[in-house]
Amino acid sequence: MSDHEQNSENHDDHEHDHGRIYIQVFIGLLICTGISAGIGWMISKGMFEGKELLGWGIMLSVSCVKALLVISFFMHLKWEKGLWKWVLTIPASIMSLFLMLMLVPDIGRRTHYYTDERLDRAAYEIVEPAVPVTGLQDSAHDDEHADSATHEH
Amino acid sequence: MSEHEQHQDDGHHGHVDLVYQEALPINNGKVILWLFLSTEIMFFAALIGTYIVLRFGAPAGTWPRPHDVHVDELLGTINTFILIFSSFTVVLTFEAAKKNLAAKAKMYLTVTFLCGCAFLGIKMYEYSSKFAHGIHPQPGGRSLLHEQADVYYLARLKDQIAEYSKGAVLPLAGSKAEDSATEQADKVPDDKSVSIANKSTMKVETQAMLEEFLHGSLQWAEYVIGRVPNTQSAANIAGLNHRDVLISVSQDVYALPRYAGYILHLRESETAYLSRRIDEVKVEQSQLEPAAGETATSLDFEMKLLAARQAYWSRQHSAVHDEEHAHPGGGINQKLHEEQHAGLILAMHIPSGNMWSSTYFLLTGFHALHVIVGLIAFGFPLAWTLDKKRANYIENTGLYWHFVDLVWIFLFPLFYLF
Numbered sequence: 248m249s250d251h252e253q254n255s256e257n258h259d260d261h262e263h264d265h266g267r268i269y270i271q272v273f274i275g276l277l278i279c280t281g282i283s284a285g286i287g288w289m290i291s292k293g294m295f296e297g298k299e300l301l302g303w304g305i306m307l308s309v310s311c312v313k314a315l316l317v318i319s320f321f322m323h324l325k326w327e328k329g330l331w332k333w334v335l336t337i338p339a340s341i342m343s344l345f346l347m348l349m350l351v352p353d354i355g356r357r358t359h360y361y362t363d364e365r366l367d368r369a370a371y372e373i374v375e376p377a378v379p380v381t382g383l384q385d386s387a388h389d390d391e392h393a394d395s396a397t398h399e400h
Numbered sequence: 401m402s403e404h405e406q407h408q409d410d411g412h413h414g415h416v417d418l419v420y421q422e423a424l425p426i427n428n429g430k431v432i433l434w435l436f437l438s439t440e441i442m443f444f445a446a447l448i449g450t451y452i453v454l455r456f457g458a459p460a461g462t463w464p465r466p467h468d469v470h471v472d473e474l475l476g477t478i479n480t481f482i483l484i485f486s487s488f489t490v491v492l493t494f495e496a497a498k499k500n501l502a503a504k505a506k507m508y509l510t511v512t513f514l515c516g517c518a519f520l521g522i523k524m525y526e527y528s529s530k531f532a533h534g535i536h537p538q539p540g541g542r543s544l545l546h547e548q549a550d551v552y553y554l555a556r557l558k559d560q561i562a563e564y565s566k567g568a569v570l571p572l573a574g575s576k577a578e579d580s581a582t583e584q585a586d587k588v589p590d591d592k593s594v595s596i597a598n599k600s601t602m603k604v605e606t607q608a609m610l611e612e613f614l615h616g617s618l619q620w621a622e623y624v625i626g627r628v629p630n631t632q633s634a635a636n637i638a639g640l641n642h643r644d645v646l647i648s649v650s651q652d653v654y655a656l657p658r659y660a661g662y663i664l665h666l667r668e669s670e671t672a673y674l675s676r677r678i679d680e681v682k683v684e685q686s687q688l689e690p691a692a693g694e695t696a697t698s699l700d701f702e703m704k705l706l707a708a709r710q711a712y713w714s715r716q717h718s719a720v721h722d723e724e725h726a727h728p729g730g731g732i733n734q735k736l737h738e739e740q741h742a743g744l745i746l747a748m749h750i751p752s753g754n755m756w757s758s759t760y761f762l763l764t765g766f767h768a769l770h771v772i773v774g775l776i777a778f779g780f781p782l783a784w785t786l787d788k789k790r791a792n793y794i795e796n797t798g799l800y801w802h803f804v805d806l807v808w809i810f811l812f813p814l815f816y817l818f
Contacts, residue, residue, distance in 0.1 A: 287817025
């Protein structure tokens, strides 16, 4: 119990009233949501025809900004002292990033290595040209897909 | 730490040099909460990352767009707003509790709690509308979302027909032998044969129900083959001449808006045949002598069947009509359900729909579970006095709630806007 009280006193020592900042962050989050929703609407109306990747990239970047706002202000990591916040967040984030990257070769690029026979039996028509199994080609198109799948986190 | 020191003091040994070790500058609950959140980061980042890899790894144009799978981005935006607002009210609760303003804190916490409930309510509505469109989370195996009328689709149909015929009045296979047996029994009327005859009548009606779909289903198969790009599937479809499969295929045809035109054509020829045949039977009936009992019954029976078929097609007319004007692909499953052909219900065909539905339900489901846990954690303090002593609890619960909000910040564009 004494431990708790001591800590809350510590808080009061170096924490001020964040009321205004919270309102600003809230408005910022609303604006970001508006941007995302607007781009989503534009994509659904076909305004990003052929450049969907750009729209998706903007939306995910906006999401990252929102996440940073929430983490640093609402979760007050910005005002926390000590190394512990980095110890607890950075390794977890790195691990999750690499968990995802691990999936890219076999899952993310799964249709790039289909055999012709498999493509024939595909339930849907594969729109992009299939890469033959022989050889390890790396066409520009492949890179585009790999990038879009990995760079966001 | 303090316990340890106390123990040493109680011992009165006095030999131990006490070393002051600085603890983390936060309370224990918060340390634990942050440890938990760091595992949560891994948990959700892995799920979201997997979704991103699957979604962008899908060949261009083969991942369902939000509108294909009946995702309403307006509802998603409202839910995003609700969650962000609830996060905002949580920090206000914490600030108020820190300043010992219990009543104010209680008010903000109540708003937060209501926001969480509203979020779950909208989520429930969204889920139920997915279910209504035949999109289900499917544990194990392929789900019911078929991408095209291909081999998998037909294999599934076969399975379903097998299931269906198990529950039917009489097995569909080997029906001819039983037919002749019951016919013979009819000729020698006694107590036993009456029940057999009844049974046989029921069976004939069941068969007739299926017969309704038989007309033109071969043409339908050809129609599909004409549109299936690879010959392998075509051969498979052609090889599957099991009439029940074809029957059910022709049923499911309404789920595919692109075949609606063909169904209209089928309906026209069918109704033309039926009205012609009904007229013929009427003429035959009027020409019958009153004494010819057996022929009269069989004619009556045929008349009943013809009427049933006519009624069926008039229903299908409105079905096709509704499909075209309301939501393509949506209503027919409901109709099959009403007509107790639930065993034959197949979901509509969406490219990568299986993958989409499993990822959608997995991610949003886990998120919704977290919201529920958050609501439980916020439920207790609603009964407390939220003064300075409770500020730590509010802060820690708030941290968890912000994390739930954070996850939704990523789920919202990925599922509703991409």
